[in-house]
Amino acid sequence: MDYKEEQLQELEVLQSIYPDELHVVSDGYPGVKFEVGVPLELDADPLAKSLSKRHVVLIGFVFPEMYPDVPPLLSIEPQEFSLHGENSDDDDDDDDSEEEQEYDEHGNKMISKLEVLPDTISFDEYVPELQKKTEQQIEDDMLVGMQMCFALISSIKENCESWFLQKLTSLEELHEQQLAEKERQEQIKFTGTKVTKESFNEWRDSFRKEWKLDERDSNRRIAAHHGKMTGRQMFEQGVVGNADDVEDVAEALQDL
Secondary structure (H helix, E strand, O other): OOHHHHHHHHHHHHHHHOOOOEEEEEOOOOOOEEEEEEEOOOOOOHHHHHOOEEEEEEEEEEOOOOOOOOOOEEEEEEEEEEOOOOOHHHHHHHHHHHOOOEEOOOOOEEOOOHHHHHHHOOHHHOHHHHHHHHHHHHHHOOOOOOOOHHHHHHHHHHHHHHHHHHHHHHHHHHHHHHHHHHHHHHHHHHHOOOOOHHHHHHHHHHHHHHOOHHHHHHHHHHHHOOOOOOHHHHHHOOOOOOHHHHHHHHHHHHHO
């Protein structure tokens, strides 16, 4: 196999497919090197139409001397570009700073506006997984020995778009859960705590002790008897020592 001819031929084909996206860094053999900036189509979900960024995956290729009998060296770099001009980011930052950040009961940030969800997704977290997945694809699809760059570019684009939609769906579900929990907490403020017989009795005992209501009731009963206590009251309140004393006092009260 003439590796030089094979590599330059593939590079020429790729340039015709990606006339605006492909940039040749070096076309000298050995060491052919180029980059392809692949725009991602992320508006399959209606919510993604609110994106304020354009996402591009910059895929770098370096051909080893014996490519395609050995895999190319591959690099993946996600890039973001504003869709609303250079000043939009500053304006968005100002709006966000004015809005107070809310957190859920676990300390996680809550996203108050559903339409900003797509802009919270970053492909940086996906790159390590995507890199391994692409390298594994070369082995699984037995691409070694044939021109493979177009297949890899297409696969990377498709995987990025699928991952974005999955991530957005997960964020939408989390957002709905946070809103439901927030609504539940708001309802608790208005409905208060449900009162049971046990909780009411506990509150009643505590309230009477705090305000000494039992003592007041006792004093009222004593006053109602013109200050005279029964023998049992004297015994219970320590005025007399035992039950015999109660009987003696009771007899004395009868003699009055």
